[in-house]
Amino acid sequence: MTCPVSETIADIRARVARSRADGLSVALVPTMGALHAGHESLIRAARERCGFVVVSIFVNPTQFGPGEDYASYPRSPEADLEACARSGAAVAFMPQPAEMYDPPSLTVVSVPSLSGTLCGASRPGHFEGVCTVVAKLFNIVQPDQALFGAKDYQQATILRRMAGDLNFPLEVVVCPTVRETDGLAMSSRNRYLSGGQRAQAVALHESLLLAGRLAGQGERSAGRIAQAMREHLARRAPDGRIDYIQIVDPDSLADVDTVDRPVQVLLAVRLGRARLIDNMRVDAARPDR
Amino acid sequence: MTCPVSETIADIRARVARSRADGLSVALVPTMGALHAGHESLIRAARERCGFVVVSIFVNPTQFGPGEDYASYPRSPEADLEACARSGAAVAFMPQPAEMYDPPSLTVVSVPSLSGTLCGASRPGHFEGVCTVVAKLFNIVQPDQALFGAKDYQQATILRRMAGDLNFPLEVVVCPTVRETDGLAMSSRNRYLSGGQRAQAVALHESLLLAGRLAGQGERSAGRIAQAMREHLARRAPDGRIDYIQIVDPDSLADVDTVDRPVQVLLAVRLGRARLIDNMRVDAARPDR
Numbered sequence: 001m002t003c004p005v006s007e008t009i010a011d012i013r014a015r016v017a018r019s020r021a022d023g024l025s026v027a028l029v030p031t032m033g034a035l036h037a038g039h040e041s042l043i044r045a046a047r048e049r050c051g052f053v054v055v056s057i058f059v060n061p062t063q064f065g066p067g068e069d070y071a072s073y074p075r076s077p078e079a080d081l082e083a084c085a086r087s088g089a090a091v092a093f094m095p096q097p098a099e100m101y102d103p104p105s106l107t108v109v110s111v112p113s114l115s116g117t118l119c120g121a122s123r124p125g126h127f128e129g130v131c132t133v134v135a136k137l138f139n140i141v142q143p144d145q146a147l148f149g150a151k152d153y154q155q156a157t158i159l160r161r162m163a164g165d166l167n168f169p170l171e172v173v174v175c176p177t178v179r180e181t182d183g184l185a186m187s188s189r190n191r192y193l194s195g196g197q198r199a200q201a202v203a204l205h206e207s208l209l210l211a212g213r214l215a216g217q218g219e220r221s222a223g224r225i226a227q228a229m230r231e232h233l234a235r236r237a238p239d240g241r242i243d244y245i246q247i248v249d250p251d252s253l254a255d256v257d258t259v260d261r262p263v264q265v266l267l268a269v270r271l272g273r274a275r276l277i278d279n280m281r282v283d284a285a286r287p288d289r
Numbered sequence: 290m291t292c293p294v295s296e297t298i299a300d301i302r303a304r305v306a307r308s309r310a311d312g313l314s315v316a317l318v319p320t321m322g323a324l325h326a327g328h329e330s331l332i333r334a335a336r337e338r339c340g341f342v343v344v345s346i347f348v349n350p351t352q353f354g355p356g357e358d359y360a361s362y363p364r365s366p367e368a369d370l371e372a373c374a375r376s377g378a379a380v381a382f383m384p385q386p387a388e389m390y391d392p393p394s395l396t397v398v399s400v401p402s403l404s405g406t407l408c409g410a411s412r413p414g415h416f417e418g419v420c421t422v423v424a425k426l427f428n429i430v431q432p433d434q435a436l437f438g439a440k441d442y443q444q445a446t447i448l449r450r451m452a453g454d455l456n457f458p459l460e461v462v463v464c465p466t467v468r469e470t471d472g473l474a475m476s477s478r479n480r481y482l483s484g485g486q487r488a489q490a491v492a493l494h495e496s497l498l499l500a501g502r503l504a505g506q507g508e509r510s511a512g513r514i515a516q517a518m519r520e521h522l523a524r525r526a527p528d529g530r531i532d533y534i535q536i537v538d539p540d541s542l543a544d545v546d547t548v549d550r551p552v553q554v555l556l557a558v559r560l561g562r563a564r565l566i567d568n569m570r571v572d573a574a575r576p577d578r
Contacts, residue, residue, distance in 0.1 A: 009456065013458070103453075103454075105454040105455070106400050106401070106402050106403060106450055106454060107398065107399070107400045107420070107450060107451045107454035107455055108398070108399050108400070108401060109396065109397070109398050109424075109455070110396070110397050110399075111395050111396045111397070112395070112397060113395050114395060131396070132455070135398075135455050136454075136455055136456045139455055139456040139457050139458060140456045140458075142458065161395055161396060162396045164392075165392075165394040165395060165396035165421075165425075166394070166396055166398070166421070166424050166425055166428055167298065167425045167428040167429045168428050169302070169428060169429075169431065
């Protein structure tokens with residue numbers, strides 16, 4: 001079982017137009033391929049919401065910095081098309097870079113006040129690349145709904161804001177993170193982990209659960225919660241190098257000192273070649289499950 | 290005779306949707322009001338191209354710098370609605386600032402490489418404000434065509450690039466500058482001119498004609514052409530303060546030293562309260578008419 005492929009902007013637009021003429025609503029699931037169960041859950045959610053689901057598969061060069069893993073980013077087109085088909089996608093939009101960036105985009109879409117912190121601090125230009133390519137995909141596919149995963153919390157926050165600020169006529173839907181049975185958030189970059197690193201990687205999610213537990217027990221100091229997470233990671237993921245652990249306002253992404261309202265706890269940890277991220281909403285008002 | 294008004298995003302979208310359902314194509318003419326014969330020519334051109342013409346009238350605060358004329362920019366809504374009606378507009382979209390910017394846009398659309406020169410050099414942030422509000426208008430109205438005047442050459446160049454780069458599903462149409470009988474380019478800001486200043490203002494267009502004449506006579510030095518324009522302005526508009534005179538590549542807006550191909554000649558001159566701009570294509574290959 002495989003999924004039809006569209007390689008050009010003209011072709012995907014024609015397919016979308018035919019489906020609209022048939023009365024179908026349209027969903028877009030933007031991905032960089034190397035699809036895993038998290039992507040499949042997005043595609044299934046899209047199919048439940050809309051009659052025609054477009055999955056874009058495009059490793060976007062402009063969101064990778066120099067020295068990042070653009071060239072080596074996992075690519076598995078055949079497996080991706082099978083995943084698209086079994087999850088309910090109607091078509092995979094798989095443009096070559098030249099279809100998207102010839103001529104190169106001189107135009108930049110950005111949300112500066114949400115992009116300098118968290119992942120943006122160590123990946124300058126990353127979210128400009130993300131916003132710009134997603135704005136292009138929105139205009140190419142013109143979906144009614146666009147679905148993103150909560151694992152990339154900052155990205156989802158920025159894109160929801162971008163869509164609202166620019167009045168894109170669509171709904172941004174953010175779906176829950178899908179996890180391995182031990183709690184590790186699904187990510188295409190998990191493929192980079194060796195066996196030993198994979199065992200340590202579970203410490204990210206554990207540290208988030210710890211943060212929730214502490215807040216639920218009445219700990220209000222974001223600094224002490226972060227410190228406890230740091231110590232947990234040092235113990236359980238000794239090969240990990242922490243990029244950041246931050247406790248922020250869920251909308252503004254501004255750092256929070258006192259956990260007296262719902263906050264978002266986020267972290268990024270380098271483990272071997274992989275840079276892993278995860279996050280969790282923590283509500284001070286009630287104990288974590 | 291007046292024109293129906295739409296004040297909300299929901300209402301203008303509903304009107305556009307009804308017209309589309311009736312099989313009409315849709316044109317957008319974005320303006321800041323204070324409509325003059327140049328705007329009317331855009332509206333008429335739009336009506337010749339599309340069945341349903343939306344004129345947006347919105348003095349966009351984010352494209353004015355501190356100390357610029359946002360508060361005093363001319364506003365003439367009743368006359369504007371008459372102009373819309375007699376030129377063939379179907380509806381005027383006249384949102385209040387809060388309809389467009391509550392919450393404020395954290396998202397910025399920009400074309401940095403085309404925005405730092407010419408008017409962008411003396412109006413930092415201006416073209417970011419223009420690009421962002423036009424992206425919003427494109428997404429609100431979702432027109433098939435959007436029409437802009439050639440008088441604002443840099444703006445038209447930037448917006449055409451933005452629309453293409455971001456794959457907006459519409460055509461950007463740039464229409465010729467409309468001039469007073471003595472050659473002064475129509476502009477809402479001409480209202481700022483006193484009688485004496487108005488007489489001097491014609492020197493802008495004269496200096497452009499001079500540039501064309503010199504190039505047509507074989508002058509290839511952009512520097513000498515600009516110098517001749519400068520001298521002409523000093524003589525004919527002694528109260529004018531030149532902001533810039535530049536001879537650039539028509540697409541990249543990069544300065545040109547040798548006029549051995551078609552170039553764009555642009556200038557901005559402050560005259561009393563008014564900052565006037567004008568421009569002309571100059572082709573080295575044949576004498577100016």
